[in-house]
Amino acid sequence: MSSLEGFRKVHRATPFLRIWTIIVAVLAAFAFNSGASVLSFIWGVVTGEYGFAVLPILLTVGGAVIVVALAWIITGIWWKAVGFRITNEEVQLQRGVISKDLRTARFDRIQAVDLVESFIARIFRLAEVRIETAGGSDSAISIGFLRKSEAEALKRELLDASQHSVATTPAGVPAEPGVGETVVVESAGDVLVPQIPVQRTLASTALSLATIITAIGIVILLFVPFGVSIAVPFFVGMVPAVWNLIDKSWQFTATQRNDVLHVSYGLANRRKQSIPLGRIHAVKLKQPLLWRLVGWWTVTVTVVGYGDTTQGGTSKILPVGSKELALKVLEAVGPLNSADIAESADPSHMSRPQYTPPVAARLLTPVDRTRQGVTLIGVAGAPGAVVVHEGRFMPRMSVIDTSHIQELTLKHGPIQRILGLSTVVFNLVQGPVGMAASDLSAADGKELLNILRNRKLPALESAPLGQNSLD
Amino acid sequence: MSPKLTTARYLTRIPWLLISAIVFGVLGVFVSSWFYAGVIVVAVILIWQLWLIPQQVKRLGWLETSDELLITKGKLWHTFTVVPYGRIQFVDVTAGPLERAFGMKQVQLHTASASSDSTIQGLPVAEADALRERLAIKARERMSGL
Numbered sequence: 001m002s003s004l005e006g007f008r009k010v011h012r013a014t015p016f017l018r019i020w021t022i023i024v025a026v027l028a029a030f031a032f033n034s035g036a037s038v039l040s041f042i043w044g045v046v047t048g049e050y051g052f053a054v055l056p057i058l059l060t061v062g063g064a065v066i067v068v069a070l071a072w073i074i075t076g077i078w079w080k081a082v083g084f085r086i087t088n089e090e091v092q093l094q095r096g097v098i099s100k101d102l103r104t105a106r107f108d109r110i111q112a113v114d115l116v117e118s119f120i121a122r123i124f125r126l127a128e129v130r131i132e133t134a135g136g137s138d139s140a141i142s143i144g145f146l147r148k149s150e151a152e153a154l155k156r157e158l159l160d161a162s163q164h165s166v167a168t169t170p171a172g173v174p175a176e177p178g179v180g181e182t183v184v185v186e187s188a189g190d191v192l193v194p195q196i197p198v199q200r201t202l203a204s205t206a207l208s209l210a211t212i213i214t215a216i217g218i219v220i221l222l223f224v225p226f227g228v229s230i231a232v233p234f235f236v237g238m239v240p241a242v243w244n245l246i247d248k249s250w251q252f253t254a255t256q257r258n259d260v261l262h263v264s265y266g267l268a269n270r271r272k273q274s275i276p277l278g279r280i281h282a283v284k285l286k287q288p289l290l291w292r293l294v295g296w297w298t299v300t301v302t303v304v305g306y307g308d309t310t311q312g313g314t315s316k317i318l319p320v321g322s323k324e325l326a327l328k329v330l331e332a333v334g335p336l337n338s339a340d341i342a343e344s345a346d347p348s349h350m351s352r353p354q355y356t357p358p359v360a361a362r363l364l365t366p367v368d369r370t371r372q373g374v375t376l377i378g379v380a381g382a383p384g385a386v387v388v389h390e391g392r393f394m395p396r397m398s399v400i401d402t403s404h405i406q407e408l409t410l411k412h413g414p415i416q417r418i419l420g421l422s423t424v425v426f427n428l429v430q431g432p433v434g435m436a437a438s439d440l441s442a443a444d445g446k447e448l449l450n451i452l453r454n455r456k457l458p459a460l461e462s463a464p465l466g467q468n469s470l471d
Numbered sequence: 472m473s474p475k476l477t478t479a480r481y482l483t484r485i486p487w488l489l490i491s492a493i494v495f496g497v498l499g500v501f502v503s504s505w506f507y508a509g510v511i512v513v514a515v516i517l518i519w520q521l522w523l524i525p526q527q528v529k530r531l532g533w534l535e536t537s538d539e540l541l542i543t544k545g546k547l548w549h550t551f552t553v554v555p556y557g558r559i560q561f562v563d564v565t566a567g568p569l570e571r572a573f574g575m576k577q578v579q580l581h582t583a584s585a586s587s588d589s590t591i592q593g594l595p596v597a598e599a600d601a602l603r604e605r606l607a608i609k610a611r612e613r614m615s616g617l
Contacts, residue, residue, distance in 0.1 A: 281617070304583070304617050404617065406558050406584035411550035427552075429617060430585035449553065453539065457557045457615035 007083025011145045015075035020120050084143050093141050105133045110162040111279050111305030113155050115272040127151040132305040193254035201249045204320035207290040210241040249319030279304045281404040282433035283334040285347040286396045297326035302431025315432050335385040335401035344375045347397040350389045357439040360419045368392050374437040382454050388435050398435045402455040410449045424448050475573040476593030477528045488517045533591050557615035558582040564603050583617050
C-alpha cells in the first residue's frame with residue numbers, strides 16, 4: 001500500500017460503519033438461532049450442572065477472539081487501501097484492494113459539498129463528506145468516515161478551494177442576460193428560512209397524500225383481514241415516503257452566505273448541504289392539494305450535479321412554508337427580482353400569461369386549461385427568464401433563467417396534431433424540476449420556440465483545460 | 472438520410488411480426504380457432520408498420536445552422552429539437568451489426584440535459600463521420616457553461 005503516501009486516512013471504524021447493518025443482522029440472526037441453547041448452556045455452567053467445563057468455555061471465547069481478530073485484519077486491509085488527498089487543483093479519493101480506483105474531481109468541477117451524518121455515524125460522532133460533481137448518476141465522491149470536527153474542516157477547505165478556483169477564472173459568473181436578472185444578495189450569513197417548527201413539519205406531513213394513503217391503508221388493514229402478504233409490501237412502499245417527508249423537513253433551516261445556500265435538516269441523519277447559488281437552475285413552487293387549507297408551499301430546485309437526489313440529498317430548499325416565505329426563497333435563488341415576482345410570478349394564479357392553450361385544447365386538459373400558461377420576463381424578444389404555471393387543484397409554478405435551458409423540443413402527438421396544438425419542452429439538466437409549455441397552438445409554439453432560441457448561453461465557468469475533448 | 476434506413480428498419484421489425492403471426496397461426500390450427508384473431512391483429516400491425524416506416528424515415532431530418540443543430544423526426548409523435556452547439560458535451564457515433572451491413576451509422580448528441588433524445592439515425596458512414604467532425608469543432612468553438 002505504498003501508493004498511499006501523502007494521502008490522508010479515513011477513520012479506522014469506517015469499514016465497520018459501512019457494513020453495520022450486516023453486522024447487526026448477523027448478530028441478530030445468531031442470537032435468534034442459537035440464543036436459547038447458548039443461554040441454557042451458560043446457565044448450566046453457572047449452576048454447575050455440566051461440572052466445571054473448561055474446554056467449551058475456552059473454545060467459545062477463543063472462537064470469538066479469532067472472529068474479532070479476523071474481522072479487524074480483513075477490514076484493516078480494506079482500510080489501508082483507502083485514502084484521500086487534496087492537491088493544488090483537485091481532490092482525490094483512492095480506494096480498492098484488488099482493483100484500485102482513483103477518483104478525482106477538479107475544484108472547478110465541484111458542484112456542492114455536503115456533510116452527511118448517518119444515524120450510526122452520529123452515535124460515534126463521525127461524519128462523511130460528500131462531494132457532488134456534474135456528471136451521471138454515480139458522480140459523487142464520498143469521503144468518510146471522519147471525526148466530525150475533521151469532516152467540517154475538510155468541507156470548509158473544499159468549499160474555499162472550489163470557490164477560489166471559480167473566482168479566479170475570468171468568466172466566472174454566468175452571463176447576465178436581459179433586464180431584471182439581478183440575484184438579490186443579502187448580507188453575509190443571512191437566515192433565509194428560519195428553523196421550521198416541528199409542529200409545522202408534522203402538520204404538513206399529515207396533510208400530504210402519502211400520509212393519507214398510509215392512514216387509509218392502516219384503517220383498511222385493521223378491519224379487513226388481508227393478512228401479512230398485502231400489509232408488508234404496502235408498508236415497505238409507503239412508510240419510507242412518509243418518513244422522507246418528515247426527515248427532509250425536520251428542523252430545517254437555510255442560510256445564505258456569500259452566494260452559497262447552506263441548508264441543514266434531518267431527524268435521524270442530520271445533514272448539512274451547501275449549494276452554490278450559481279448551480280441552481282430551475283426553481284419550482286408547489287402546493288399539494290390539502291396544503292391549500294393552510295396556505296403552505298414547498299420550493300424545489302434543480303441543482304447541477306445533484307441529479308435526481310436519490311442518494312439522500314434534498315432538493316427541497318423550503319420543505320414547507322407560507323407563500324411569502326416561498327416567494328422570498330424564490331427571489332433569493334431564482335432569476336427574478338421582487339418587482340418581477342410581484343408582477344408576474346404569483347404561484348397560485350397567472351397574472352399576465354403570454355402563451356396559454358387555445359380553446360381547442362380543452363379536450364386534452366379539460367380541468368387545467370385556464371390555469372396553465374407561460375410568462376416571459378425581461379426584454380421582449382430576448383427574455384431573461386421563463387415562468388410556467390400549471391395545475392388547478394395542485395398549483396405549480398416553475399421558473400428558469402433562459403440561459404440554463406439546454407435544448408428545446410417542439411413536439412406534437414397524434415391528437416395534438418388533429419387539434420392543431422404543440423408542446424414546447426425545455427430540456428434541463430437532470431433534476432426534479434421539469435418544464436414544458438404544454439398544448440399551445442401550433443403558431444404560438446413555434447413563436448415561443450423561436451424567441452427562446454435567441455437566448456444567450458452562459459460563458460464557460462472555467463477555461464477548457466484540454467480535457468473537454470469531444471471524442 | 473440513407474435510403475437503406477427503410478430496409479434496415481423493415482428488417483428489424485418485420486421478422487418478429489411474421490414469427491408471431493406464424494405462432495398464432497399454428498396455435499389456431501392445433502389448439503383453438505380463437506388464435507386466428509391474433510393472426511389478424513398481427514397482420515394489421517404488419518400493414519401499419521409497412522406504411523409507417525417509410526413515412527417515419529421520410530420525416531427524419533437534420534439541419535446545421537450557424538449556431539444550432541436542428542433535428543426533426545416522427546410521423547405520429549413528431550418532435551423538433553434544437554441543440555445549440557455550445558451545449559454539446561460529447562458526441563457518440565455508433566453502428567450496430569445491421570447498420571454496418573448497410574453502411575450506416577448513428578450520431579447521438581449528448582448535452583447536460585437528461586430528458587431529450589438527440590439522435591440522428593441512418594446516416595451514411597462518410598456523412599456521419601464528417602458530421603461528427605464538424606460538430607466537434609463547432610462545439611469546441613462555441614462551448615458554453617451549463
